[in-house]
Amino acid sequence: MPITDVISDTQALTITVIADYPVPVERLWDAYADPRQIERFWGPAEWPATFTRHDMTVGGYSHYCMTGPDGATSRGWFHFLAIEPMRRMEVEDGFADETFTPNPDMPTMRMVFTFEPTERGSRLVIVTYFGSVDAMENLVQMGMMEGMRSAMGQIDTVLADLASFAASRITEAQLLGDTQVRVSRVIRGSLESVWRAHHEPALMQRWLLGPDGWRMPVCEVAAAVGDRYRYEWESEDGAQRFGFEGELLESVPPVRAVTTEQMIGMDGAPTRNELTLTPVQHGTLLSIVITYPTKALRDMILGTGMTAGMETSYARLEREVLVA
Numbered sequence: 001m002p003i004t005d006v007i008s009d010t011q012a013l014t015i016t017v018i019a020d021y022p023v024p025v026e027r028l029w030d031a032y033a034d035p036r037q038i039e040r041f042w043g044p045a046e047w048p049a050t051f052t053r054h055d056m057t058v059g060g061y062s063h064y065c066m067t068g069p070d071g072a073t074s075r076g077w078f079h080f081l082a083i084e085p086m087r088r089m090e091v092e093d094g095f096a097d098e099t100f101t102p103n104p105d106m107p108t109m110r111m112v113f114t115f116e117p118t119e120r121g122s123r124l125v126i127v128t129y130f131g132s133v134d135a136m137e138n139l140v141q142m143g144m145m146e147g148m149r150s151a152m153g154q155i156d157t158v159l160a161d162l163a164s165f166a167a168s169r170i171t172e173a174q175l176l177g178d179t180q181v182r183v184s185r186v187i188r189g190s191l192e193s194v195w196r197a198h199h200e201p202a203l204m205q206r207w208l209l210g211p212d213g214w215r216m217p218v219c220e221v222a223a224a225v226g227d228r229y230r231y232e233w234e235s236e237d238g239a240q241r242f243g244f245e246g247e248l249l250e251s252v253p254p255v256r257a258v259t260t261e262q263m264i265g266m267d268g269a270p271t272r273n274e275l276t277l278t279p280v281q282h283g284t285l286l287s288i289v290i291t292y293p294t295k296a297l298r299d300m301i302l303g304t305g306m307t308a309g310m311e312t313s314y315a316r317l318e319r320e321v322l323v324a
Contacts, residue, residue, distance in 0.1 A: 003152055006145070013130045015145070019152050022121040023159045026281045029086050029115055030165070031158055032056070033278050034285055036174070036184055037165060039064065041154035044147045047074065050176055052289055053100075056278055057255045058083055063100040075100060081110075085279065089113050107135035124152075167282035171311035173302060178295045183307065185314050188283040195254030195277055197317055207317040209233070210309040222248035222259070229259070246270055269293035286314070 002019040009016075021028055031037045035054035042049045047066040054062045062078040075096040082090040094108035102108070110129040115122060126148075130136035163169075167186040174182045187194050197203045201219040209216055210233070218232035225248055232243030243264040250258035255277050262270035272291040277284050292298035 002156060003149060010133065010136070013133065013136055015128045015130075015136075015140075017126045017128075017148060017152070019124045019126075019155075020118065020121065021124065021155065021159060025086055025115045025117050025122040027159060028122045028124060028155075030280045031155060032089070032113070033280055034165060035062075035182070035287060037158050040158050041151050042066075044143075044150040045154060046150075047147075052176055052180060052182075053274065053276075054278075054287070055252070055256050055276055056080060056083065056089070057252070060252070060255065063096070077102060087115055107131060107138055109135075109139070171307055171314055173307045176289065179292045179298055181290050181292075181298060181302065183288045183290065183310060185286050185311070186280060186283050187286050187314060188318055191277055191279050191284050192254050194284045194286060194317075198257070198275070204231075206320055208313050209316065211312055218243060222246075225249065225251055230264070232264070246273075268297075 002021055003017060004020055005016075005018040007016040007018075008014075031041070033056050035051040038054070039049045039051045042051075042064060043066045047068050049064045049066045051062060051064045056062070058080055060080045062080075064076055066074045066076070068074070075098065077094055077096045077100055079092040080089065081092060082088070090110065090112045092108055093111050095103040095106035097103055108131065112127045112129075114125040114127075116125065117123075130139070165186075167188055169186070171183060171185040174184070176182050189197075197207065199221055201221055204221070205216045205219050208219075208231070213236050214233050215236060216231065216233050218230055220228075220230040222229040228245060228247050230243065230245040232241065234241045244261050245264055246260035246262055248257065248259050249272075250256065257275045259273050259275075260270040261273050262268075271293070274289040274291075276287045276289075278287070279285075290298075292301070
């Protein structure tokens with residue numbers, strides 16, 4: 001068990017948890033920065049979490065849902081108040097309803113995570129601040145400490161699993177629910193470079209091509225929230241052509257962009273695409289959470305080889321845009 005000390009202070013309304021891990025600070029930080037990793041240990045072992053949003057930047061939010069052994073669910077959120085990369089982050093943490101709107105009937109907490117190097121690896125100090133004695137007692141009675149011990153006990157397994165999160169892994173798709181999928185890949189380039197490659201037409205036309213044999217003659221980028229974009233691709237022999245269009249719903253450069261997406265000429269509801277870029281030890285973690293109008297459409301799109309096509313594009317992005 002990595003927890004070495006737990007200190008409860010009812011006068012200061014704090015609980016401090018100290019844990020030591022045999023890995024560098026950078027590896028421990030990445031475990032919290034990567035939604036694929038944090039959801040493998042956040043919460044008790046019996047209540048695994050799924051993160052459908054994880055914007056680890058000042059002002060950003062995370063949304064997660066924990067599912068119990070009987071199918072019951074509990075939803076929560078983070079609001080990132082401060083971040084010092086590889087050293088410290090401060091979040092507000094609370095309960096949420098099915099739309100991830102904060103639940104005003106439940107207490108919220110402020111949590112400060114401090115990452116420190118040690119001779120044998122790294123130390124994580126988590127100080128939780130409560131708004132009142134009642135809130136502190138309520139959360140402790142709800143099993144907060146048992147849940148935290150269980151969660152932090154699972155981190156060792158995640159930290160030891162280097163292969164699953166290596167920068168050399170190809171693009172992967174993970175089902176998050178009946179209508180959602182998360183596509184992830186570590187791009188070996190800076191945060192700013194990856195953001196620029198998604199927003200400058202000349203760069204996009206060099207890498208966003210899918211399989212070989214295609215070009216991108218139309219690349220109209222949405223510059224501001226409310227603007228529309230239009231992308232079209234054409235086979236090199238001119239025999240085939242298709243495209244997508246949509247609206248830019250949210251933009252927080254250089255970490256988050258939310259758009260709708262619909263194939264040109266097709267009827268029906270569009271998808272919602274949430275792009276998040278997060279600095280990690282070996283580059284930039286790119287995550288796209290795609291919400292489809294139906295499960296059938298999601299399965300059909302995945303069955304077309306979408307992930308393989310995206311991997312070809314991301315490999316080209318590294319090779320022709322970022323590495324050069």
